[in-house]
Amino acid sequence: MKIVLVGVNGAIGQAVQRHLGERHTIIGASRTNAELKIEMTDSQSIRSAFESVGNFDALIVAAGAVAFNTFPAMTDDEWQLGLDSKLMGQVKLAQIALDYLNPHGSITLTSGVTSKESIAMGASSSMANSALESFVRAASTELPNNLRMNIVSPTVLEESVGQYGEYFLGFEPVSSTSVGYAYQRSVEGVENGRTYEVF
Template sequence: MRILLAGATGKLGAFLHTALADRGHEIVTVARSGGALRYDITDPAQVAAMYQAAGELDAVVSAAGHVPYRTIAEMTPDDYLAAFHGKVAGQIELVRQGISRVAERGSFTLITGVLAREPIPTGTAASMANGAIEAFVRAAAIEIAPQRVNAISPTVFTESLDAYADFFPGMESVDLARVAQAYIRSVEGAQTGQIYAL
C-alpha cells in the first residue's frame, strides 16, 4: 500500500515509518519540519496542498497532535482552542479532505490517547481532544464506507517514561512496538469505527 504518514518526525511517527515500511508499504512522510512533504495539518489550505503533492494513496496514518497541559484554573479559552486545533481539527481535515484522495476501500487511522478514558490532573485539554477524536471516528465510519476510519488510543509510551512517568502514576505503559501493531491492524484489517485502546 501507499501510505501517507502525518507526524512522521515524532517518536511514534518515526517508529511507525519503520514498522510499516518493513511490511512492504510505501510511506509518504509528512511533518511541519521534516519528512518528504513539509506541511502543517492544522491548516486546511496546507492539507489540500499536501494531498495534491502526495498523489494517489491507499491509507492515511496520523501520529500528529499537540495539546497544552495545565490545571483548569491556569487554562485559558485559547488553550482549549489550541488543543482542538492542535490535535482534533487537523486530523479531521485529514479525513474530510482525504475522502476524495484515498482509494475507494482505503483507510484512515487517527491518534487519540488514554486520557479520553483515564483523566489526570492538568489533562483536561488532552481529555477533551482525545474524546472528540474518538467520537468523530465513530460518526465518520458510518458515512465514509467503504473507506474505513479507526483510532489508536494508547497510554503513555514505555519509551517515554523517563519524561512522563510522573504524569501517569500507577498507569501501565505500552511499548511502541505494540502501538505499531494496532496501526497495522487498522491499516491492513477490515474493521472501521474502532478505538483500539492500548
C-alpha cells in the first residue's frame, strides 16, 4: 500500500511508521521536516500536497494541536486552535482525501483518551476528540468507492510522558507498539466507523 502519514514527526507518527513501514510505502507529511509539506488547516495546502502524491491507498492523520488551559481562563484563540487544527484540520484532510484514495482505501484519524476521561486543563482536548469520534461514526456511513474510515484514541504514550505526563497524572502510559497495532487494524482490517481505544 501507499500510505500518506500526516504528523510523521510526532511520537504517534513515529510509532505508526515503525509498525507499518516494513510492509508499506509510507509518505511522511508534516508542516516541516518531512517528505511532503502540508498545512492541515489550509485546504489548498492539503490539495496541493495530495496532487503531488497522486492516488494512494490510505491516509493516516496523527497530528492536530489543542491548547491546555483552565476552562475559566481559556481564550478565544486557544479555543480556536483546537477547532482549526485538531478538529477541522483532520476533517479537511479526510474530505479532500476522498478525491485521491484508491477504491477500498482507508482513512484513519486520531482522537485521544480525553474523549472519555477528564484531565485538568483539558476541556478543549475533550471537545475536539469527542467531536472527531462522532464525526467518524457519522461520515463513515457516507463514503464512496468502498472506502473505510476509523479513528484511534490513545492515551499518553510512554515516549511522551516527559512532554505531557503532567496532564495525565494517574494514567498508565501505553507503548508505541500497542498504538501501532491499532493503526494497523484500521488500515489493514475490514472495519468501518470504529473507534479503537488504546488505554
